[in-house]
Amino acid sequence: MTMPTDVGVIDLMIATPFRAGARTYQFLRANLRDRESLDEFEFPAQYMFKDVPHPEAGDDPVRFLLEQMDRFGIEKGMLGVSFSEERSADSLRALKQHPDRFFGSLEVDPNRGMDAVRDLQRAVEELGVKAATAFPAGLYPQVPINDAKFYPIYAKCIELDIPICVCAGVPGPRVPFAPQYVGLIDEVCWYFPELKFVTRHGCEPWADLAVKLLLKWPNLYYSTSAFAPRYYPEAVVKFANTRGADKVMYAGYYPMGLSLDRIFKEMPDVPFRDHVWPKFLRENAERVFKLS
Amino acid sequence: MSSEAFEKARADLGVIDTMIGFPAPREEQAKHYDFIRRQTHDADSQEWEFPAQYMFKGVPHYDKVDDPVEMLLAKMNQHGITRALTGMAVDGNAKIALERHPDRFIASTNTDPNQGMDAVRKLEQDVRVHGARAVNCWGTGLIPQVPLNDKKMYPIYAKCIELDIPIFVYAGVPGPRIRFAPQEVALLDEVCWFFPELKIVTRHGGEPWSELMVKLLLKWPNLHYSTSAFAPKHYNKDIIHFANTRGADKVIYAGYYPMGLDIDRIFAELPHVPFRDHVWPKFLYENAARLLKV
Amino acid sequence: MTAYETARAGGVVDTAVGFPKSREDMFEFYEFIRKGSHDAATTAGELEFPAGYMFKNVPKWESDEMGDPVEMLFLEHQRHGITQAIVGVEDEVGRRAVRDLPDHFFASIGIDPNEGMDAVRKIDRYANEFDLKAVGAFPSGLYPQVALNDKMFYPIYAKCIEVGVAFCSTAGVPGPRLQFAPQEVALIDEVCWFFPELVFVTRHGCEPWTALAAKLLLKWPNLYYSTTAFAPKYYPADIINFANTRGADKVIFSGYFPAGLTYERIFNELPGVPFRDHVWQKFLRENAQRVFKLPAEDLS
Numbered sequence: 001m002t003m004p005t006d007v008g009v010i011d012l013m014i015a016t017p018f019r020a021g022a023r024t025y026q027f028l029r030a031n032l033r034d035r036e037s038l039d040e041f042e043f044p045a046q047y048m049f050k051d052v053p054h055p056e057a058g059d060d061p062v063r064f065l066l067e068q069m070d071r072f073g074i075e076k077g078m079l080g081v082s083f084s085e086e087r088s089a090d091s092l093r094a095l096k097q098h099p100d101r102f103f104g105s106l107e108v109d110p111n112r113g114m115d116a117v118r119d120l121q122r123a124v125e126e127l128g129v130k131a132a133t134a135f136p137a138g139l140y141p142q143v144p145i146n147d148a149k150f151y152p153i154y155a156k157c158i159e160l161d162i163p164i165c166v167c168a169g170v171p172g173p174r175v176p177f178a179p180q181y182v183g184l185i186d187e188v189c190w191y192f193p194e195l196k197f198v199t200r201h202g203c204e205p206w207a208d209l210a211v212k213l214l215l216k217w218p219n220l221y222y223s224t225s226a227f228a229p230r231y232y233p234e235a236v237v238k239f240a241n242t243r244g245a246d247k248v249m250y251a252g253y254y255p256m257g258l259s260l261d262r263i264f265k266e267m268p269d270v271p272f273r274d275h276v277w278p279k280f281l282r283e284n285a286e287r288v289f290k291l292s
Numbered sequence: 293m294s295s296e297a298f299e300k301a302r303a304d305l306g307v308i309d310t311m312i313g314f315p316a317p318r319e320e321q322a323k324h325y326d327f328i329r330r331q332t333h334d335a336d337s338q339e340w341e342f343p344a345q346y347m348f349k350g351v352p353h354y355d356k357v358d359d360p361v362e363m364l365l366a367k368m369n370q371h372g373i374t375r376a377l378t379g380m381a382v383d384g385n386a387k388i389a390l391e392r393h394p395d396r397f398i399a400s401t402n403t404d405p406n407q408g409m410d411a412v413r414k415l416e417q418d419v420r421v422h423g424a425r426a427v428n429c430w431g432t433g434l435i436p437q438v439p440l441n442d443k444k445m446y447p448i449y450a451k452c453i454e455l456d457i458p459i460f461v462y463a464g465v466p467g468p469r470i471r472f473a474p475q476e477v478a479l480l481d482e483v484c485w486f487f488p489e490l491k492i493v494t495r496h497g498g499e500p501w502s503e504l505m506v507k508l509l510l511k512w513p514n515l516h517y518s519t520s521a522f523a524p525k526h527y528n529k530d531i532i533h534f535a536n537t538r539g540a541d542k543v544i545y546a547g548y549y550p551m552g553l554d555i556d557r558i559f560a561e562l563p564h565v566p567f568r569d570h571v572w573p574k575f576l577y578e579n580a581a582r583l584l585k586v
Numbered sequence: 587m588t589a590y591e592t593a594r595a596g597g598v599v600d601t602a603v604g605f606p607k608s609r610e611d612m613f614e615f616y617e618f619i620r621k622g623s624h625d626a627a628t629t630a631g632e633l634e635f636p637a638g639y640m641f642k643n644v645p646k647w648e649s650d651e652m653g654d655p656v657e658m659l660f661l662e663h664q665r666h667g668i669t670q671a672i673v674g675v676e677d678e679v680g681r682r683a684v685r686d687l688p689d690h691f692f693a694s695i696g697i698d699p700n701e702g703m704d705a706v707r708k709i710d711r712y713a714n715e716f717d718l719k720a721v722g723a724f725p726s727g728l729y730p731q732v733a734l735n736d737k738m739f740y741p742i743y744a745k746c747i748e749v750g751v752a753f754c755s756t757a758g759v760p761g762p763r764l765q766f767a768p769q770e771v772a773l774i775d776e777v778c779w780f781f782p783e784l785v786f787v788t789r790h791g792c793e794p795w796t797a798l799a800a801k802l803l804l805k806w807p808n809l810y811y812s813t814t815a816f817a818p819k820y821y822p823a824d825i826i827n828f829a830n831t832r833g834a835d836k837v838i839f840s841g842y843f844p845a846g847l848t849y850e851r852i853f854n855e856l857p858g859v860p861f862r863d864h865v866w867q868k869f870l871r872e873n874a875q876r877v878f879k880l881p882a883e884d885l886s
Contacts, residue, residue, distance in 0.1 A: 033702055034488030036513060048510070113624045141730035170507045176485045178478075205503035408780055409747055443737030444780065450706050450741035486702055486738065 003268040007278045008075035010285040012165070012251035013200065013225040015079060016065050016090040017057035030140040031175040045172025045257065053259040062094040066101060072260045075101070075282075076291065078251075080133055082107045083119060095127060103291065104129035105165060109139055110149035117156050124160050130289045131198070132157055132164040136179040137171045144179040146187045154192050163196035163288055165223065168210070169203040172226075182206035182213070189217035196288055200225040200251065207233035214239060214247050221288055225251035228258055229266035240280060241273045248276075249284045294572075295563035301572035306374030308398075308580040310460070311495060311520040311546035313378065314360040314385040318353050321550070328468045331435055337469050344467025348552040361389045365396065367549070371559040374577075375586060380424060390423075398584055400426040400460065404434055405444035412447050419455045425584050426493075427452060428460045432474045439474035441482045449487050458491035458583045460518070463505070464498040467521070467552075477501035477508065484512035491583055493544060495520040502530040509534060509542045516583065520546035523553055524561035535575065536568045543571075544579045589863035590856070596867060596886040597669035599874035601720070601840045602694075602754070602789060602814045605655035605679050609634070609646050619762045622729045628763050637761025637846065645844040656683045660690065666849040669871075670880050672719055675712065684716060692880060694720035694754075698728055699738035706745050713749045719878045720752050722789070725768035726760040733768040735776045743781045752878055754812070756790040757799070761815070771795035771802070778806035785877060787838065789814040796824035803828060803836045810877055814840040817847055818855035829869060830862045837865075838873045 018024050028044050037044050043052055057064040069077060079091040081104045094102045106123040108116050123129040132153065136143050143149050145166060157164045168185060170177040182203045189197060198221040203210035210233075214220050222244075224232055240248040254260050272280060286292055316324070322341040329337055337343045342351055357363060368376060377398045380386050389397045401418035403411050418424040429448065431438035438444050440461055452459050463480065465472040477498050484492065493516040498505035509515055517539075519527055535543040549555045567575060580586070587595070607615065612635070619636040620629050627633050635644055652658075656679060663671060674680045675693040683691040693716035697705050712718050721742070725734050732738050734755060746753045757774065759766040771792045778786060787810040792799035803809050811825060811833075829837040841852050861869060875882040 033485055034513070170481075170504070170511065172511070174485065174488065174511055176482050178482065181478075205507050409744060409783060412744055412748075441737070443735070443740045446737045446740035447744035450703060450744060453703055454706075489703060 002274070002277075003270075003272070004277050004281070005073060007073075007282045009073050009250065009281045010289075010291065011069070011074050011077045011254075012198075012223045012249055012285055012289075013080075014065070014069075014074070014077035014252055014254050015256060016061040016094060017055045017255050019061070019090070025173075027140070028138050028173055028175070031138065031142065032173065034174050037174045043257065044174065048172045049257040051259065051262070052257055053255040055255055061090050062097065065094070066098065068254070068260055069101070072264045074260075076103060077101065078103055078105050078131065078289070080105055080107050081123070081127065081129065083123070092127070099128070103289065105131035105133040108132045108134050108153055108164075110134070110143045110147070110153050111139060111141065113149070114152070117152050120153065120156050121160065124162065129162070130291065131162050133166070133200075134164065135167045135171075137167065137175050137177060138173065139179075142176065142179045145181075145184040147179075150188070151191075154188065154195050157196070158192060158194045161290070163198050163221070165198040165200050167201040168199040169201055169206060171201070182209050185213055185220065186216075189213065189220050193217070193219065195219060196221065198223050198249070198288065202227050202233065203236075204233060207235040211235045211239045211244070214244055221247050221249060221284070223249045223251035226253040226257060228262060229270045232270055237271060240276050241271070245273075245276045245279050246284055246287075248280055249288070250281050294566055294569070297567070297569035297572045298563045298565075298576075301576050302372045305573055305577040307372055307545065307576045308375045308377070308584070308586065309368070309373045309547045309549075310377045310493070310518050310544055310580050310584075312364070312368075312373075312376040312549055313551055314364050314389070315352065315354050315357050315550045316360065317355060317357055321353075325468075327435070328433055328470065331433075331437075332469050334469050342552065343469065344552065347467045350554055350557060351552055352550040352554045354550075360385045361392065364389070365393065367555050368396070371555050373555070377426060377580075377584065379428065380418065380422065398426070398586070399424045400428050402428050403448055405429065405431070405438050405442070405448050406434060406436065408444070409447070412451050415448065415451050416455065419457055424457070426458050426460060430462050432462060432466050432470060432472070433468075437471065437474045440476075440479040442474075445483070446486075449483065449490050452491070453487060453489045458493050458516075460493045460495055462496045463494040464496055464501065466496065477504050480508055480512075480515065484508065484515050488512070488514065490514060492516065493518050493583065495546060497522050497528060498531075499528060502528045506530050506534045506539070509539055516542050516544055516579065518544040518546040521548040521552055524558060524565050527565055532566060535571050536566075540568075540571045540574050541579055543575055544583075545576050588857070589866045590861075592886065593866035593870050594667055596871060596884040598667055598839065598870045599670045599672075599878075599880065600663075600668050600843070601672045601787070601812055601838060601874050601878060602722070603659065603671045603673050603841065604844055605673065605683070606645070606647055606652065606658045606844050607655070608649040608652050610649060612646075618729065619727055619764065622727070622731065623763050625763050635846070636763065640761045641846040643848060643851065644846050645848050655679050656686065659683070660687060662843070662849060663690070666853055668849070669885060670875070672878060674722075675716055689881070692719045692878070693717060694722055696722045696724070697742055699723075699732050699736070699742050700728060700730065702738070703741070706741050709742070709745045709749055709751070713751065718749065718751050719880065720754050720787075721746055722754045724756045724760075726756070726764045726766060727762065728768075731765065731768040734770075734773040736768075739777075740780075743777065743784050746785075747781060747783050750879075752785040752787055754787040754789055756814075757788040758790060758792040758795060760790070771798050774802055774809065775805075778802065778809050782806070782808065784808060786810070787812050787877065789840070791816050791822065792825075793822060796822040800824045800828040800833070803833055810836050810838055810873070812838040812840040812874075815842040815846055817851060818859050821859055826860060829865050830860075834865045834868050835873055835876075837869055838877065839870050 081088045081091045095104050106129045168180050168182050196219045328343045377400050380399045380401050401424040462475045463477045491514045547558050628636050672692045672694045684693050695712050757769050785808050
């Protein structure tokens with residue numbers, strides 16, 4: 001049960017530190033109604049996190065991030081990107097300059113219809129992205145995981161043979177959870193059995209249901225983004241140790257809510273069995289995201 | 293440890309019971325539940341005196357009650373309950389109690405959103421003219437049932453915000469044999485999102501969705517939980533843990549006398565609830581005092 | 587004089603009027619519709635007016651043709667015998683109009699239930715500042731769209747009742763290429779059932795469910811129909827028939843100036859509408875004055 005230190009970790013959720021004044025969470029405002037989130041919170045889920053990192057990245061956030069990754073043995077990190085230069089300048093540069101260290105996932109908004117489908121195709125062709133990502137409860141208007149608007153995106157992911165990473169479970173930001181109810185994934189996996197669907201952000205409080213579905217649907221996977229290792233749901237750890245060693249993947253949340261120090265300090269205490277560790281930290285991601 | 297802190301909080305501040313009723317003779321009490329029987333389909337519910345009686349041991353029964361107000365007050369005094377939130381219109385008792393002992397009783401009005409604008413106007417009247425400081429709505433017991441996130445609730449919620457009063461609603465599977473759908477815990481999420489200013493207090497446990505209940509209590513600053521209808525030995529573990537960690541300000545004491553629990557039983561069990569010391573004064577008094585503006 | 591001419595001489599109320607704007611300003615105003623559209627003609631702005639494919643000769647002013655919008659509208663009204671008009675007061679132009687010409691211009695606002703309690707408070711705020719006559723909504727044009735029977739609308743309806751102001755909404759398939767579902771006529775039934783006191787005035791035709799609209803107008807005493815956005819030659823036969831039979835008190839004249847129709851066209855076509863004699867006066871003036879609580883005097 002010892003965590004190996006030499007596997008070359010793949011982190012399925014990492015980002016370059018935000019530039020000063022970047023309006024990172026501006027997109028969420030339209031869905032927020034409460035004053036505290038609108039007027040006071042810098043990070044809309046901050047009430048859930050202790051010690052949200054505020055790294056001083058200097059003028060080269062890409063270099064800074066690489067140094068952090070080296071410190072913790074992270075060989076590759078997946079960055080969320082969009083075609084918006086304002087939002088993604090640093091990530092796009094990172095992909096271009098360090099293709100051996102970073103790979104991209106395109107943030108999709110199904111509200112944009114065929115434009116979103118076309119963007120995804122273009123992102124694979126031009127940016128070499130390895131996945132699509134979506135935050136159903138954060139979209140405006142919100143789009144449930146099993147909504148018709150998502151279906152052309154799912155179909156395109158299958159055509160392009162890339163996974164889609166989707167937030168599932170009660171979201172931290174104070175927006176309705178209904179679009180990310182874990183039960184909705186069942187219908188999608190049934191209709192698109194070929195779709196590689198990777199959950200993000202914990203699936204809580206429906207972790208038991210998530211495990212049932214992970215067992216039921218061969219192409220459904222779980223990633224641990226936004227959860228400090230000490231809070232990984234028991235049901236998921238147990239599943240990884242029994243039938244699900246190939247289905248659970250490491251994702252961090254740096255710098256959005258967790259520091260790498262904290263993640264890798266807590267990580268060795270997760271009671272994964274020996275055979276799970278290399279799969280969890282690297283091999284599953286390598287296979288699902290086709291990185292080799 | 294826990295029980296000392298309980299005693300100290302009770303002695304220093306007193307206790308607010310956010311759900312209490314006046315004792316009544318058996319037949320009268322049984323008749324009070326006719327509104328529930330009307331929407332049950334099983335034979336037991338038609339016969340039982342109390343439609344959730346299969347869940348409770350030692351439900352209080354009285355053959356005769358001389359003065360319900362003084363009888364309740366004596367019970368309260370015996371256990372250090374300094375104030376009680378009570379309905380306004382169930383019978384004449386509430387009126388008497390509120391007039392005779394305004395320092396001991398706080399009025400809560402009841403609402404039926406099926407009444408549309410009449411319900412909105414009644415709510416406003418009861419608060420502005422008759423001094424109600426909270427409103428109660430058991431949507432699942434109404435005919436037709438009104439789910440927590442139903443549009444009929446929305447004008448009521450808006451009015452609560454305007455009047456700046458909390459609404460007490462019911463969450464979790466109800467004891468009486470009627471459908472639970474209108475009070476599934478998950479429904480609260482949408483309401484709290486659309487009305488972030490609305491002060492909501494859940495009643496009757498939120499079970500079996502207590503994990504979700506905790507998630508939502510953490511997520512929504514104006515959502516609260518009260519322990520009505522649960523004997524302290526059955527207080528939900530997730531809720532106790534939440535109160536002891538991040539939720540000390542969100543969990544509120546409520547009993548269930550005389551409907552299902554005797555106050556003697558509640559206060560025999562209460563000191564054994566493993567709340568941490570700092571939780572007790574908030575649980576017994578301060579959280580309710582803040583919401584009800586005591 | 588015909589019944590139409592007599593009625594018109596007594597004054598005409600237009601219950602939904604906008605102030606003239608330059609083409610550029612008008613284009614900018616329609617941004618909210620482009621935002622919710624998916625078709626290229628609309629999103630790319632090829633359709634200057636998102637429902638432009640339905641209208642001939644939409645009024646337009648280049649920016650150098652623009653004068654004072656209040657004066658322009660008032661002159662237009664004098665030229666065509668419009669004696670009272672309901673206008674938006676959410677910008678300075680509208681506010682000035684109601685302040686300077688209080689016998690002619692009356693206040694209304696638009697509402698977006700997505701704003702929750704802020705929308706409810708907005709009604710209170712305007713009702714305190716103005717003699718508010720109407721609260722208007724365009725369910726298909728909201729972003730996100732909000733159906734007429736959606737819970738988000740319910741606190742708005744309750745507030746309209748409290749304040750005693752009429753609620754006006756577009757109903758029927760909208761011209762702009764947005765989904766019609768949020769304003770299907772059938773949805774009105776539930777609203778009128780739950781809020782029988784709500785004064786609900788439909789706008790923009792209720793097509794193609796005009797037979798249903800007539801049924802509901804008959805069923806619900808506080809439901810009314812106004813003819814916004816329809817040139818008189820296209821008034822639905824079901825509605826004319828209803829006005830001529832049991833509904834003389836329920837159908838209310840409105841134009842669509844300057845969004846889509848000129849008053850020249852409206853008043854050229856209006857005499858051709860086969861209303862019966864007793865309907866005209868109610869249609870052009872009296873119903874609006876009663877429903878929107880406007881001062882009522884016969885000017886003829």
